[in-house]
Amino acid sequence: xxxxxxxxxxxxxxxxxxxxxxxxxxxxxxxxxxxxxxxxxxxxxxxxxxxxxxxxxxxxxxxxxxxxxxxxxxxxxxxxxxxxxxxxxxxxxxxxxxxxxxxxxxxxxxxxxxxxxxxxxxxxxxxxxxxxxxxxxxxxxxxxxxxxxxxxxxxxxxxxxxxxxxxxxxxxxxxxxxxxxxxxxxxxxxx
Numbered sequence: 001x002x003x004x005x006x007x008x009x010x011x012x013x014x015x016x017x018x019x020x021x022x023x024x025x026x027x028x029x030x031x032x033x034x035x036x037x038x039x040x041x042x043x044x045x046x047x048x049x050x051x052x053x054x055x056x057x058x059x060x061x062x063x064x065x066x067x068x069x070x071x072x073x074x075x076x077x078x079x080x081x082x083x084x085x086x087x088x089x090x091x092x093x094x095x096x097x098x099x100x101x102x103x104x105x106x107x108x109x110x111x112x113x114x115x116x117x118x119x120x121x122x123x124x125x126x127x128x129x130x131x132x133x134x135x136x137x138x139x140x141x142x143x144x145x146x147x148x149x150x151x152x153x154x155x156x157x158x159x160x161x162x163x164x165x166x167x168x169x170x171x172x173x174x175x176x177x178x179x180x181x182x183x184x185x186x187x188x189x190x191x
Contacts, residue, residue, distance in 0.1 A: 015121035020078035125159025
């Protein structure tokens with residue numbers, strides 16, 4: 001199955017205090033503020049396309065790239081939003097499906113510094129996994145987390161994933177080879 005055969009979810013995936021919604025232009029002011037906040041953390045620019053200390057134009061370009069990931073066949077990128085009347089943008093969450101033909105997907109997420117420490121990432125992981133199991137042919141979802149990033153690996157665990165091991169020198173980040181913890185979950189009811 002290809003990504004273009006799946007379609008965008010009819011309703012926003014949600015869990016706990018968050019819902020995952022598209023980066024819709026009607027929420028652009030809040031999304032831009034979140035992206036600019038996220039760009040103050042030195043780590044997200046190392047692992048993605050968000051420039052460090054992004055200005056408004058760079059943040060807007062980043063949002064446009066995220067809106068295009070589905071059309072490019074790469075996966076689904078969502079804004080993490082509060083499930084409240086304010087629906088404040090808190091970060092982003094993605095389900096990457098480059099290996100969908102092999103039955104595998106990978107999740108990624110980042111919570112803006114101003115929204116951390118409240119379980120937002122855990123709820124986003126749970127919402128991503130709930131959505132993942134609506135996709136036919138997807139049997140396994142993985143996440144890769146640096147061992148020092150306790151907040152991120154705790155989010156995987158609280159969101160429903162299991163640590164499978166340490167992948168030594170697995171990925172280059174910021175010009176250096178890094179070890180990564182592998183987290184994964186298989187479709188419920190499968191061995």
